[in-house]
Amino acid sequence: MTSGSLGTPPDTLVHREKQxxxxxxxxxxxxxxxxHLADHGAARDVLRHIDGVVLAAxxxxxxxxxxxxDGPGPDELVARRPYALQLxxxxxxxxxxxxxxxxxxxxxxxxxxxxxxxxxVTAMTAAGLLSLPDAASVVCARTEAVExxxxxxxxxxxxxxxxxxxxxxxxxxxPRLCVASTNSPRQTVVSGPHEDLARLEQTVAGLGTWxxxxxxxxxxxxxxxxxxxxxxxxxxxxLRTLTPHLPVxxxxxxxxxxxxxxxxxxxxxxxxxxxxxxxxxxxxxxxxIRQFTxxxxxxVLTELLPECLPADGRLAYR
Numbered sequence: 001m002t003s004g005s006l007g008t009p010p011d012t013l014v015h016r017e018k019q020x021x022x023x024x025x026x027x028x029x030x031x032x033x034x035x036h037l038a039d040h041g042a043a044r045d046v047l048r049h050i051d052g053v054v055l056a057a058x059x060x061x062x063x064x065x066x067x068x069x070d071g072p073g074p075d076e077l078v079a080r081r082p083y084a085l086q087l088x089x090x091x092x093x094x095x096x097x098x099x100x101x102x103x104x105x106x107x108x109x110x111x112x113x114x115x116x117x118x119x120x121v122t123a124m125t126a127a128g129l130l131s132l133p134d135a136a137s138v139v140c141a142r143t144e145a146v147e148x149x150x151x152x153x154x155x156x157x158x159x160x161x162x163x164x165x166x167x168x169x170x171x172x173x174x175p176r177l178c179v180a181s182t183n184s185p186r187q188t189v190v191s192g193p194h195e196d197l198a199r200l201e202q203t204v205a206g207l208g209t210w211x212x213x214x215x216x217x218x219x220x221x222x223x224x225x226x227x228x229x230x231x232x233x234x235x236x237x238x239l240r241t242l243t244p245h246l247p248v249x250x251x252x253x254x255x256x257x258x259x260x261x262x263x264x265x266x267x268x269x270x271x272x273x274x275x276x277x278x279x280x281x282x283x284x285x286x287x288x289i290r291q292f293t294x295x296x297x298x299x300v301l302t303e304l305l306p307e308c309l310p311a312d313g314r315l316a317y318r
Contacts, residue, residue, distance in 0.1 A: 018111035019291030020249070020284050021097070021126060022301045025117030025275075026155070026216045029077075029088045032069030033297035034095045042102040043095040046132065050091050053136035057144075062087050066095075074215035082217035083143040086118065090139045093122045094132075097295040106246065112256070112289060114249040116301060117181065117220065117275045118142075121267065126295065129244040129263070138267055141235040146218050146271065149228035153219030155180055155191045156201055159210040162188050172203060180221035181275035184307040189214070189275075191222040221274050229271040236264035251280040256287070277301075281308045 037043040044063075051061040065071045066088050077085035101107065115123030121142075125135040158165055162179060165188040169177050177200060180191035190200060197213065204211045219225070241263050248257045252269050254276050281304075284292075294302045 017109060017290040018288050019107065019109045019293060020112040020114055020289045021106070021110060021123070021246075022292055022294045022296075023093055023097075023113065023115040023119035023122040023126065024294065024296040024298070024300045025089065025115065025119040026220060027074070027214050028119075028296045028298060028300050029074055029085060029092055030297050031071045031073050033066070034092045035067050035069045037095055037099050038067050040099050040102075043099045046095050046098050047091060049132050050087070050094075050136045053133055053140060054087060057137075057140040059083060059087070059140070062091055066092055078215055078217045083147065085215075085217065086143045087139055089118060090122055090136070093119065093296045094125060094135075096297060097122070097126055100295070107293060109291065110246060110293075112247045112249055112284060112287070114251065114280055114284060116251055116277050117270050119296075120250065120252075120270065122295070124244075124248055124263070124267075127244040127246040127248045128242055129248055129257075131240070131242065134240055138236065138239070142232055142267070142271075145228040145232040145235065146220075146225065149225070149231055150218040150271075151193075151224050153191065153193045153222065153224070154197055155189055155214040155216050155219060155221075156197045157183070157187060157189045157212045157214060158200075158204055159186060160188055160204070161185050164188075165190060168200070168203065172200060174200065176224075178222055179274055180219075182278045183275075184278055184304045186307055187304065189221075191219040193219070221270060221272070223272055225271040229268045232271065233264055233268040236267060239264045239267075249280055249284060251275045251277050254279040254283050277304075278308055281305070285309050 047063045051063050054062055113123040113127045121135050121138055124130045125132060162182045165179055174196050177190050177192035177196050179188055181189040201211045250257055250266055252273055292302060292305060
């Protein structure tokens with residue numbers, strides 16, 4: 001994947017077009033991705049508040065690690081400190097968003113936010129639906145739930161659409177594998193046990209199609225995480241929500257959230273239910289969104305847009 005912008009640069013966009021902020025989830029963290037924010041007051045405040053919650057939960061402070069350009073990468077964190085990887089995804093994305101939107105809270109024309117998978121926590125925080133301390137507590141609770149109840153496993157991205165992936169899983173007779181996320185018409189993520197993913201990857205290679213094992217510690221978006229999801233839902237019973245400053249869209253519901261939605265349930269759902277990113281992006285487009293800004297260290301989501309949306313919905317940039 002390449003870094004930089006897709007489409008028209010931000011300073012030449014026609015701002016009468018509505019835009020959405022996209023918050024990435026698993027696989028988006030890179031060592032040192034926020035090292036340049038070491039002296040940025042607002043971003044450091046975000047990290048300081050997150051560290052306070054993390055320390056109160058009995059974990060090690062996060063800021064020294066994510067500000068270190070030579071800090072541990074995702075592979076090392078998956079192997080040794082999986083809880084830190086989840087916190088790093090959340091903290092780095094929110095710190096970058098804060099730096100890019102200070103002093104103006106949101107870029108002109110911002111009309112919605114969407115988080116992909118675990119990015120839903122960051123999106124809700126950026127929109128004001130969750131306070132920063134409460135959001136950090138959600139991430140800590142989520143990490144604790146998967147540590148206690150998630151089975152071993154992982155996730156693999158495939159260069160196949162959802163229907164083709166489902167047919168392949170049936171042909172492989174691999175009932176422990178499931179479609180975890182539909183990212184684009186030609187990209188699907190599968191979740192399940194490591195040995196079953198390895199067999200899937202071998203089969204895909206024989207078909208001449210690419211596959212990539214994601215740098216994640218557990219098989220997210222998988223029914224085997226049902227117990228972890230229920231535990232997290234119970235932990236979030238008293239979660240306080242606020243009136244958001246921006247509409248929040250869900251890649252589970254594939255629509256804008258309403259005041260009647262169960263936010264605690266939605267924050268637990270991605271552990272065991274699939275992400276439908278493609279459908280959510282098309283819903284945003286159908287609701288009039290024509291510009292997209294990725295609020296993370298890379299272009300994981302914006303690079304998918306040319307496959308997902310018609311030409312008038314591809315004014316995407318970081």
